[in-house]
Amino acid sequence: MSAAAFVAPLSAAAREAGQETGPGGETVYELRIYHVVPGKLDAVLARFRDHTMKLFERHGMKNVAYWTPVDEPQKSTTLIYILQHPSRAAAVDNWKTFQDDAEWKKVKGKSEENGKLVEKIDSTFMTLTDFSPRLR
Numbered sequence: 001m002s003a004a005a006f007v008a009p010l011s012a013a014a015r016e017a018g019q020e021t022g023p024g025g026e027t028v029y030e031l032r033i034y035h036v037v038p039g040k041l042d043a044v045l046a047r048f049r050d051h052t053m054k055l056f057e058r059h060g061m062k063n064v065a066y067w068t069p070v071d072e073p074q075k076s077t078t079l080i081y082i083l084q085h086p087s088r089a090a091a092v093d094n095w096k097t098f099q100d101d102a103e104w105k106k107v108k109g110k111s112e113e114n115g116k117l118v119e120k121i122d123s124t125f126m127t128l129t130d131f132s133p134r135l136r
Contacts, residue, residue: 028088028125029064029135034079035120041068041076044117048079051107059098061085064135084135088125 036044045068053063062084069075085091098104111117128135 026087026127028085028091028127030061030083030085030091031122031124031126032081032083033122034118035122036077036079037115037117037119038077040115040117041079043111044079047107047111047117048081051103055098055101055104055107056083059101060090060094061098091125 064082066081
């Protein structure tokens with residue numbers, strides 16, 4: 001998994017808009033791109049729809065939005081989504097507790113009984129710019 005962190009202080013406008021959380025922490029957004037094994041996209045989407053999204057919320061990750069590309073070749077093999085974390089440090093903790101979750105391990109194991117679903121995951125952590133519309 002590759003990850004790139006963009007670290008930039010939030011503007012006064014962003015802080016006033018309530019986009020900063022806690023002392024020294026700032027909200028970060030995580031863009032994740034799943035490169036899915038050919039023929040397995042429906043299984044990945046079902047796993048997210050039925051289990052993963054709820055588990056993310058349980059572990060402090062806010063589901064912002066999910067997309068699939070419109071055009072091939074990515075249409076059949078790509079899931080793109082954004083999560084919101086209270087801070088970069090919280091993101092590390094959120095992922096650790098999620099990966100250690102017994103329910104997640106069970107769901108992942110069952111969904112991968114016939115082989116791996118995802119070939120590669122790209123992850124990029126982002127902060128809002130001072131001119132970005134506020135996210136709800």
